[in-house]
Amino acid sequence: MKTLLLKTLYKSLLSALPIITYNPITNIFFAPFQIQPYSTYVNFKLSPDQVDYLKSYIGNYSTHLNLHPIKLSILDIPAYFISVNIYNCTSPLFLNRRRNITRCEINTYVKDNRGGYGTLILDYCSNFLSLDPVDLFKHGQDARFWKDSDDGAFLHYYVKNEKIKFEMDLDYVRTQKKNFQISNSLIQYTDNIYYKNGIYDKLYYDSSL
Numbered sequence: 501m502k503t504l505l506l507k508t509l510y511k512s513l514l515s516a517l518p519i520i521t522y523n524p525i526t527n528i529f530f531a532p533f534q535i536q537p538y539s540t541y542v543n544f545k546l547s548p549d550q551v552d553y554l555k556s557y558i559g560n561y562s563t564h565l566n567l568h569p570i571k572l573s574i575l576d577i578p579a580y581f582i583s584v585n586i587y588n589c590t591s592p593l594f595l596n597r598r599r600n601i602t603r604c605e606i607n608t609y610v611k612d613n614r615g616g617y618g619t620l621i622l623d624y625c626s627n628f629l630s631l632d633p634v635d636l637f638k639h640g641q642d643a644r645f646w647k648d649s650d651d652g653a654f655l656h657y658y659v660k661n662e663k664i665k666f667e668m669d670l671d672y673v674r675t676q677k678k679n680f681q682i683s684n685s686l687i688q689y690t691d692n693i694y695y696k697n698g699i700y701d702k703l704y705y706d707s708s709l
Contacts, residue, residue: 539587561696564613571683604659618692633699
């Protein structure tokens with residue numbers, strides 16, 4: 501009953517967003533949602549014990565989502581991963597004077613009982629008010645990054661709330677020089693963005709991806 505209520509409220513709130521986003525007035529005066537530089541995707545390969553723990557954790561929230569192995573690159577053997585996705589974004593739709601928002605998602609990869617693939621958001625932290633079908637509203641928390649210098653050669657990331665604590669220092673210039681051929685199957689897992697209670701968002705993208 502709670503899941504049905506949250507799903508209804510969530511859909512009702514989101515139903516207004518296309519009206520705000522896709523109309524001539526906002527397209528003339530406002531810029532679209534934009535992902536900013538220095539967004540970072542960190543992947544951790546799971547051990548067998550960690551896989552068992554995560555399967556049990558997911559089972560506490562949903563009976564039709566199952567942990568699934570993926571390939572990050574075209575040369576990989578499929579394995580189980582947790583990904584820490586830290587991205588910086590801005591949009592006039594946030595109504596926050598276009599200040600950049602930092603959001604950190606703890607994600608893994610699943611297959612549902614209908615054969616659909618997707619990314620599962622285990623938890624997240626953002627420094628701005630967020631909307632989701634599990635908590636409905638989540639107030640801004642501590643999620644940030646900063647640069648050592650103007651050229652962004654060295655980056656620092658810090659995320660903390662009551663469940664998440666993540667810190668990382670990144671040599672951004674050296675990382676950018678590495679050639680990584682992403683697996684096409686990994687893109688497939690972005691089509692459906694699941695939440696722990698089984699509700700999901702459908703992601704659409706065009707050739708600019």
